[in-house]
Amino acid sequence: MMRAIIVTPGVEDSVRLDEVGEPDPAEGSVLVETLMIGVCGTDREIIAGEHGQPPPGTDDLVLGHESLGSVLEAPRDSGLTAGDLVVGIVRRPDPEPCVNCAVGEWDMCRNGRYTEHGIKGLDGYARERFRLDPGYAVRVDPALGDLAVLLEPASIVAKAWEHIERIGKRAHWEPRRVLVTGAGPIGLLAALMGRQRGLEVAALDRVVDGPKPRLVTDLDATYHVGDIEAACADADVVIEATGAAELVFEVMRSSARNGIVCLTGVTSPGRRIEVAAGLIAHQIVLENDVVFGSVNANRRHYEQAAHVLAAADPDWLGRLITRRVPLERWRDAYESTPTGIKTVIALAASAESRSWQPPR
Amino acid sequence: MMRAIIVTPGVEDSVRLDEVGEPDPAEGSVLVETLMIGVCGTDREIIAGEHGQPPPGTDDLVLGHESLGSVLEAPRDSGLTAGDLVVGIVRRPDPEPCVNCAVGEWDMCRNGRYTEHGIKGLDGYARERFRLDPGYAVRVDPALGDLAVLLEPASIVAKAWEHIERIGKRAHWEPRRVLVTGAGPIGLLAALMGRQRGLEVAALDRVVDGPKPRLVTDLDATYHVGDIEAACADADVVIEATGAAELVFEVMRSSARNGIVCLTGVTSPGRRIEVAAGLIAHQIVLENDVVFGSVNANRRHYEQAAHVLAAADPDWLGRLITRRVPLERWRDAYESTPTGIKTVIALAASAESRSWQPPR
Numbered sequence: 001m002m003r004a005i006i007v008t009p010g011v012e013d014s015v016r017l018d019e020v021g022e023p024d025p026a027e028g029s030v031l032v033e034t035l036m037i038g039v040c041g042t043d044r045e046i047i048a049g050e051h052g053q054p055p056p057g058t059d060d061l062v063l064g065h066e067s068l069g070s071v072l073e074a075p076r077d078s079g080l081t082a083g084d085l086v087v088g089i090v091r092r093p094d095p096e097p098c099v100n101c102a103v104g105e106w107d108m109c110r111n112g113r114y115t116e117h118g119i120k121g122l123d124g125y126a127r128e129r130f131r132l133d134p135g136y137a138v139r140v141d142p143a144l145g146d147l148a149v150l151l152e153p154a155s156i157v158a159k160a161w162e163h164i165e166r167i168g169k170r171a172h173w174e175p176r177r178v179l180v181t182g183a184g185p186i187g188l189l190a191a192l193m194g195r196q197r198g199l200e201v202a203a204l205d206r207v208v209d210g211p212k213p214r215l216v217t218d219l220d221a222t223y224h225v226g227d228i229e230a231a232c233a234d235a236d237v238v239i240e241a242t243g244a245a246e247l248v249f250e251v252m253r254s255s256a257r258n259g260i261v262c263l264t265g266v267t268s269p270g271r272r273i274e275v276a277a278g279l280i281a282h283q284i285v286l287e288n289d290v291v292f293g294s295v296n297a298n299r300r301h302y303e304q305a306a307h308v309l310a311a312a313d314p315d316w317l318g319r320l321i322t323r324r325v326p327l328e329r330w331r332d333a334y335e336s337t338p339t340g341i342k343t344v345i346a347l348a349a350s351a352e353s354r355s356w357q358p359p360r
Numbered sequence: 361m362m363r364a365i366i367v368t369p370g371v372e373d374s375v376r377l378d379e380v381g382e383p384d385p386a387e388g389s390v391l392v393e394t395l396m397i398g399v400c401g402t403d404r405e406i407i408a409g410e411h412g413q414p415p416p417g418t419d420d421l422v423l424g425h426e427s428l429g430s431v432l433e434a435p436r437d438s439g440l441t442a443g444d445l446v447v448g449i450v451r452r453p454d455p456e457p458c459v460n461c462a463v464g465e466w467d468m469c470r471n472g473r474y475t476e477h478g479i480k481g482l483d484g485y486a487r488e489r490f491r492l493d494p495g496y497a498v499r500v501d502p503a504l505g506d507l508a509v510l511l512e513p514a515s516i517v518a519k520a521w522e523h524i525e526r527i528g529k530r531a532h533w534e535p536r537r538v539l540v541t542g543a544g545p546i547g548l549l550a551a552l553m554g555r556q557r558g559l560e561v562a563a564l565d566r567v568v569d570g571p572k573p574r575l576v577t578d579l580d581a582t583y584h585v586g587d588i589e590a591a592c593a594d595a596d597v598v599i600e601a602t603g604a605a606e607l608v609f610e611v612m613r614s615s616a617r618n619g620i621v622c623l624t625g626v627t628s629p630g631r632r633i634e635v636a637a638g639l640i641a642h643q644i645v646l647e648n649d650v651v652f653g654s655v656n657a658n659r660r661h662y663e664q665a666a667h668v669l670a671a672a673d674p675d676w677l678g679r680l681i682t683r684r685v686p687l688e689r690w691r692d693a694y695e696s697t698p699t700g701i702k703t704v705i706a707l708a709a710s711a712e713s714r715s716w717q718p719p720r
Contacts, residue, residue, distance in 0.1 A: 100532045100618070108531040108648055110617050166530035167650070170523045171468040172460045243645075245637035257470050258460070267641040274632050277605035281627040285603075285653035288468055290527070292652075293645035 004127035005063045005330055005345075009052030017330055020062065020127060027123075027131035030080055031073040032088070034347040036324075037126050038066030038149050039333050040185070041266075042119060047334055053120045064126030065090045065118035068149040070348075071137075078134035085144070087151040088125055089136040091116045091296050107159060107296035116296075126330075128347055138302045144309055147317045149344050150189070154305035155297035157189040157239075160262050161197075162301065163294055164237055167260055171288075175236035176200055179228070181251060182242035183212040185342045186264055188320060190239040192312055195219045202232035210339025211319055218316055228254045235259060243267040249275050252291055253283065261291045364487035365423045365690055365705075369412030377690055380422065380487060387483075387491035390440055391433040392448070394707040396509050396684075397486050398426030399693050400545070401603075401626075402479060407694055413480045424486030425450045425478035428509040430708075431497075438494035445504070447511040448485055449496040451476045451656050467519060467656040476656075486690075488707055498662045504669055507677045509704050510549070514665035515657035517549040517599075520622045521557075522661065523654055524597055527620055531648075535596035536560055539588070541611060542602035543572040545702045546624055548680060550599040552672055555579045562592035570699025571679055578676055588614045595619060603627040609635050612651055613643065621651045 001019045008014035023031070043063055046052035054061040067088045074080035093101030094113035101109050118124020140148040168175060178194040180187045183205035194201040201221035205212055208225055216223035224231035228247075234256040240248055243265030251261055283289065297305075309317060323343040325333040333345045361379045368374035383391070403423055406412035414421040427448045434440035453461030454473035461469050478484020500508040528535060538554040540547045543565040554561040561581035565572055568585055576583035584591035588607075594616040600608055603625030611621055643649065657665075669677060683703040685693040693705045 099534050103532050105532045108618050112617065163530045167527050170526035172463050172465045174459050240641075243641045245641045248640050257472065258468050263641060263645050265641060266645050267637055271637045272634050273637045274634050277627055277631045277633045280608050281600075281603045281605045281623060281625055283653075284651070285623050285626050286655050288653055288655055290650065290652040291644070292650040293643075293648055295646050295648060 002128035003327060006060050007046055007052065007063050008059050009046060009054050009061050010049050012049035013047065014049070015047045015063065015334070017327070023127075023129055023131040025131065028133040028136070029075045030071060030078060030086070030132045030134055030137050032069035032086055032130050032132065032137070033072050034125055034128055034130060035068045035070055036146065036149050036344045036346045036348075037064040037068075038152065039343045039345065040066060040153065044334060044336060046119065051119070055121055055123060061118070062123035062125075062127050063118050064124035065116065066149060066152040067125035067130075068146065068151075069125070069130065072129070074134070080134060080137060080139060085140045085142055085148055086132075086137040087140055087148060087302065088117060088130065088132050089138060089299060089302060090119070090152060092122065092136060104300070105298050107298045107301070126345065126347070135299070138299065138306070140306055141310055144314075146321075147309060147314060150185070150309060150317060150320060150342065151302060151305050153185045153342070154189050154308055155302040156264065156294070157186055157193055158304035158308060159297040159301040160190065160239060160264055160294040161193050162304065163292065164239075164260050164262055167290055167292065171258070177232060177235045177256070178202070178237045178239065179204065179232035179235035179251070181228070181238065181240045181247055182265060183216060183223070184241060185320060187239070187241040188212070188215055188341065189308075190241065191216060191219055191221050193308055194237070195221060196308065196311060199237070202235070204228060204231040207338050211322060211341065212339065215316065215319055215341075238262065239264060241265045245271075245273055249273075249279060252289065253279055255289060257287045259287065259289050261289070263291065263293045264295075362488035363687060366420050367406055367412065367423055368419050369406060369414055369421050370409050372409035373407065374409070375407045375423065375694070377687070383487070383489055383491040385491065388493040388496070389435045390431060390438060390446070390492045390494055390497050392429035392446055392490050392492060392497070393432050394485055394488055394490060395428045395430055396506065396704045396706045396708075397424040397428075398509050398512065399703045399705065400426060400513065404694055404696060406479065411479070415481055415483060421478070422483035422485075422487050423478050424484035425476065426509060426512040427485035427490075428506065428511070429485070429490065432489070434494070440494060440497060440499060445500045445502055445508055446492075446497040447500060447508060447662065448477060448490065448492050449498060449659060449662060450479070450512060452482065452496060464660070465658050467658045467661070486705065486707070495659070498659065498666070500666055501670060504674075506681075507669060507674060510545070510669060510677060510680060510702065511662060511665050513545045513702070514549050514668055515661040516624065516654070517546055517553055518664035518668060519657040519661040520550065520599060520624055520654040521553050522664065523652065524620050524622055527650055527652065531618065537562070537592060537595045537616070538597045538599065539564065539592040539595035539611070541588070541598065541600045541607055542625060543576060543583070544601060545680060547599070547601040548572075548575055548701065549668075550601065551576060551579055551581050553668055554597070555581060556668065556671060559597070562595070564588060564591040567698050571682060571701065572699065575676065575679055575701075598622065599624060601625045605631075605633050609633075609639060612649065613639055615649060617647045619647065619649050621649070623651065623653045624655075
């Protein structure tokens with residue numbers, strides 16, 4: 001038996017720490033000791049009963065899709081050995097895959113029959129040990145250390161940037177300015193990747209306190225609190241990471257000609273808002289604007305993300321992890337604060353005591 | 361002196377047939393006799409005083425951006441000779457071009473300093489003769505005959521399809537179904553190009569009378585009057601050609617996962633409509649949807665369009681031209697009817713008397 005953070009999807013505040021059985025060998029040939037998991041808004045939605053789906057035949061779901069673990073056992077031909085640092089991929093294609101899943105692009109699944117660890121039909125990583133098929137375990141450079149817990153959110157942003165660039169190449173493409181809305185983990189990693197591409201970056205958020213402003217300016221990007229016009233008119237690329245629908249429309253209005261707006265933030269459906277009809281069927285057309293959504297990531301994006309993290313300043317990355325909670329105090333980890341960025345839960349005793357910094 | 365259809369932009373119903381001077385040799389080295397011009401919604405907006413801009417130093421603009429002419433004079437090194445059928449390109453880059461205009465992608469102009477024949481800062485083709493630089497005259501196969509007046513609208517659709525496919529290739533891309541909303545010239549040409557790609561095509565319009573239904577079914581596509589769900593749920597590609605903002609949102613909602621919605625229709629700005637917030641910051645994200653606008657075309661798209669028209673059934677193309685008006689009755693041409701498709705004005709006596717069909 002081992003400890004796990006469990007929720008009954010659809011039942012508000014059913015989340016609890018409980019004992020569960022060891023991972024079933026049918027889950028995969030690679031056995032991993034969980035070092036830490038990251039917490040994000042999707043976890044909070046599942047806890048609120050608004051999202052999530054248990055595996056078939058049960059009412060409960062082990063939470064956690066952002067992981068970092070250490071290999072305990074792996075088959076000789078898996079490319080992994082005991083002690084390797086690994087991150088588990090979140091989404092898995094259906095055994096009868098669609099045309100996109102069949103070529104490994106499960107982030108673009110066409111029929112919705114995918115599963116997701118800790119979210120949809122598959123137990124997550126918030127348990128002391130888990131098992132994976134080698135194809136869904138991404139080995140990370142040990143030099144990254146604990147910072148590799150950022151790999152999953154970075155994979156989401158790597159996919160967003162990959163699609164932005166592929167869409168940009170529909171025509172001649174020389175972007176200059178990037179606007180990121182929301183300086184949470186996704187927004188900050190998006191700003192990092194914009195700077196890694198040599199672009200001018202502006203970030204817009206609501207808070208003036210806490211580490212966000214300094215994290216942005218330390219990238220030689222500009223931090224703004226206020227309206228979009230003041231932050232960055234004429235952005236060639238906008239990465240929207242708040243999910244605030246009103247902001248989405250403001251962003252569409254203020255982007256440059258041929259601008260590409262990438263939506264990554266999810267808001268709850270239902271509420272209705274008013275928009276100018278001409279924004280859609282006038283400005284978007286006459287300016288060749290693009291608005292697109294990006295969700296999830298496939299293995300290629302996790303590998304891109306590993307390069308992104310390796311090329312970043314480890315001190316800067318470490319400052320994204322603003323809260324580290326031991327498993328015993330797991331409940332604290334799911335409280336959200338506007339100035340905080342990424343909260344992680346340390347599951348292994350070794351992870352609790354290790355320093356933030358990776359070995360140099 | 362020669363006859364021209366002239367408007368004073370910004371002044372409602374100022375449109376008139378009048379005498380103007382012969383085209384200035386500074387307009388280009390190729391002198392063209394205008395055979396016919398096509399009429400579209402943009403012309404009607406200009407006539408209504410809602411759009412359009414005269415050339416510098418005058419209040420008046422010669423109308424007409426969809427053209428077909430016959431070369432009268434051309435320099436020896438222009439690649440054109442007297443008697444060639446040519447279509448004039450609509451947009452021209454600024455003498456100090458932006459990075460996109462500099463490589464010939466003036467349809468993606470970044471600074472808005474382009475001009476457009478018959479629309480923005482440049483006289484149009486609704487005059488008995490015009491001049492062009494050879495780079496802005498597209499020679500068309502004489503076998504197309506009068507049908508080449510469809511080249512300009514077809515270039516708009518060729519660009520839309522090029523961008524759809526380039527955007528589609530952000531990931532593995534195997535589209536199956538296409539929905540076209542609005543069975544006017546743009547929608548019908550979009551349906552044609554969808555069928556030329558071997559895709560299933562559905563078209564949605566409001567009329568049951570007139571030639572539209574048969575034109576669609578003659579493409580082995582399906583014609584629908586009613587709601588989008590009934591016409592085509594799960595379209596991988598939607599080409600929206602009505603400009604009705606409410607329809608734009610319905611289309612965004614009903615498209616398939618990874619769906620690409622291309623907006624080509626322009627509505628007047630100002631009016632406000634209500635939409636579900638979750639459509640934007642929920643469904644678009646979770647389904648990797650793309651919505652983009654497409655306007656205008658560069659020379660490459662005119663050449664793509666020439667291939668499209670050459671590969672189509674000339675009888676079918678001829679049926680798109682539902683009204684042919686001699687210059688003397690020009691005013692009739694600007695009246696819009698819901699069952700009509702493309703109206704053309706025959707400027708040259710030869711064009712008035714020629715048959716619809718191209719020589720076989």
